[in-house]
Amino acid sequence: MIRPYTPADKEQLLYLLRLNTPTYFAAEEESDFAAYLEEHVEDYFVVEESGKLVGAGGINYFPDEHLARISWDMIHPNFQGKGIGTQLLQHRLQVISSKPGINMVIVRTTQLVYRFYEKVGFALEQTEKDFWAKGLDLYQMRMPLAKV
Known part of the structure; x- marks a missing residue:
C-alpha cells in the first residue's frame, strides 16, 4: 500500500x-x-506491506522551472528487487503528471542506483565524484514528462 x-x-x-x-x-x-521530513516535504509517500514500512520516496516541485524532482528514495534491504521501488516511482510519476505546468522530472542519485532510473527513461545529465560523501557520486538524471 x-x-x-x-x-x-x-x-x-x-x-x-x-x-x-x-x-x-x-x-x-x-x-x-x-x-527534510520536518521542513521540506511537499509530497512524500511511504510503502507499507503487512503493516510494516518497507519503502518511501518524495517529490519536490519547482514550478518556475516547470520541474519536479524525485527525492529521498529508499527501500528496506529485505524488500529490494521485488518491484516496490518501481511501483513507488510510477505512483509519483502519476502524481507529477497531474500537476499543471510540470513537464520535466529530475532525480539526483548515485552510481549505485542510476540504472534503475535509466530503465524508466531517465537520461544521465551530469555526474560529480564524491558529491554525497566519499564513494557516493552524484548522478543527476532528467526525463521529459511526456515519456510517463
Whole structure:
C-alpha cells in the first residue's frame, strides 16, 4: 500500500535510512533527511506491506522551472528487487503528471542506483565524484514528462 507520509512515520523512516547506510546513504545524511521530513516535504509517500514500512520516496516541485524532482528514495534491504521501488516511482510519476505546468522530472542519485532510473527513461545529465560523501557520486538524471 502506498500512502502519504505523516509525521508519525518519521522514526520508522530514519530507521529505514539507517538500514540503507552506508550502502546507499552516508551517515551524515541522516540529519539532512530529518530536516527534510520536518521542513521540506511537499509530497512524500511511504510503502507499507503487512503493516510494516518497507519503502518511501518524495517529490519536490519547482514550478518556475516547470520541474519536479524525485527525492529521498529508499527501500528496506529485505524488500529490494521485488518491484516496490518501481511501483513507488510510477505512483509519483502519476502524481507529477497531474500537476499543471510540470513537464520535466529530475532525480539526483548515485552510481549505485542510476540504472534503475535509466530503465524508466531517465537520461544521465551530469555526474560529480564524491558529491554525497566519499564513494557516493552524484548522478543527476532528467526525463521529459511526456515519456510517463
